[in-house]
Amino acid sequence: MVDFFHEFLKKPIMKRIIKRINLVLFSVLILWSCTEKNLDPTSPSLGKPGVITDVSVEATPGGAIVTYRIPNSEDILGVKAVYTISNGSKREVSSSFYDNKIAIVGFDDMLEHTADIYVFNRALELSDPVKVTFTPLESPLSKVRKSMNIVNDFGGAQFQWSNELKAPVVFEFLAADSTGQMVTSRIASSEAETMMQSIRGFAPEPRKFAVILSDQFGNYTDTIATTVVPLFEEEIPKTGMSIMKLGNDASFTNWEGMDNFLIDDDRDNFGHSANSSIPAPFTIDLGVNAKLSRIVMFQRFFSSDYYNWGNPKEFEVYVSETKPSQNGDWSGWTKIMDCEIVKPSGLPIGTSNDEDLALAQEGHEFAFPLDLPPARYIRINILSTWGGTTFTHPAEVDVFGEVQ
Incomplete structure (x- = not known):
């Protein structure tokens, strides 16, 4: 019986089981040791x-x-500062013993403050505090707040600001509803040096718009508000639109794609350029002169996701008021903006969260400058795709503004 048991333990399956048990026990001991x-x-x-x-x-x-x-x-391990910021929150920041300085951050005023600086050793003992006094310079949040400007825009209001220190700031945009109650319309964050954000969907009648700013330290601004009259905006009718075929435009008639699918109001089909066709320009004749407000680019839903394969990522937008040269000469066009489709989550290709999918379904919006003269022709030049392909397959382009 004993010999049978020994032979049984020598079998490969039992060796694997014992090996796994030993590995689990070893891992538990390591974790317990690290925790202790x-x-x-x-x-x-x-x-x-x-x-x-x-x-x-x-x-x-x-x-x-x-x-x-x-x-x-x-045995010195480092230095730490203990202090209370403008909103009453207590903070601690540490610096290694390799450094000879420590940064105290988080204030949103220019009053005199103090901080206690401690040395701590490897036994986690603290020295006596050394008290330092300082008066912060104007905070990044305050600078952004002062730069904020709210102006009327097509269908709503445009918020413009600068962030010279490129600090992370959160913006809560609000608009008055039919009863005058301020309602949050959108929340966004940005570290960009200059930025603008529009909220739309309102009739051309006086309406109050506002924004509240906050930073990563829990500091908030007062509500910044003004009343503006939104400009009239409509989607430019596609019944009069057409895809022009200029001499150096790409053909989007490959792999079940069609040129006119780019402007047919059907987001389930798409235009598809040929291989080795990036950059891939295409030209839209709006059929009317219009004061343009924005375009919305829609990706193709492919392989259960959007941000993949030949979906456009970076592109340029040009306009012309007069009929362009048939040879596609770029000198007759005015470049308006560089655009990039951004994936909110930053997740790798093949993985998207609900926010990513919702934005792609809603479409990626790019606003024209408010002082742009009326135009009839739009040229979009796709420069790169999410999958790094040499072809592209946008699903749809919507154009908004006011027909002249």
Whole structure:
């Protein structure tokens, strides 16, 4: 019986089972060991650490940089600052013993503040505090708030701002409903140096629009509001539109694609260029002169996703008021903007979340400058695709504005 049991344990399947059990037990021991280690000081105490010396303080936007010399002791692990920011939140920031400075951030005022600077050692003991005093420079949030401008736009309002420090800022855009109650229309975040955002869908009658800004430290601005009259906007009728075939335009009649599918109001079909056709320009005759407000680009739904294969990613937009040369000479066109379709989640190709899918279904909007003269012809030049392909297959293009 004993010999049978020993022989049974030698069988390959039992060897694999025992190996897996040992691996699990080993992993549990490692995790337990790491957890226990993180709870304890990294070394025995060598005594309470000394304080920082040679301290200097430089004010920065929304905070200060404290420069210092750390004590000459082998068990010093780092330095930390403890302070309370403008909104009453207590914060701690740390710096390694390899550095000789620490950045204090998060303030949204230009009042005098203090911070306590501690040295801590490998036994997690703190030195006595060294108190520093500073007056922050104007915060990034305050700078963006001061630059905010709200003007009327097609079908709504346009919010314009600058963010010279490229700080992360969250924007809550609001509009008055039929009762005058302010309702959140959109929430967005941006670190761009210059930016604009429009909210639309309103009749050309006086309406209050507003925005509230916040930063990553929990600071909020007061509501910035104004009343504007939205400009009239309509979707340019596609019944009068046509795809022009200029001499250097790409053909979108490949792999079940058709040129006219780009403007047929059917997002389930598509235009498809040939291989090795990137850049891939195509030209739309609106059939009317129009004060243009925006275009909306729709991707093809392919392989259960949007941001993949030959879907457009980067493209240019040109306009012309007069009939262009049949040879496609670019000198007769005015370039208006560079566009990039952005995937909100930033997830890799083949993986999209609900926000990604909702935006693609709604279409990717690109606004024309408000001072753009009326035009009749639009030329879109697709420069790159999500899959890095040498062909492209946009599903649809909508054009908005006011027919003249």
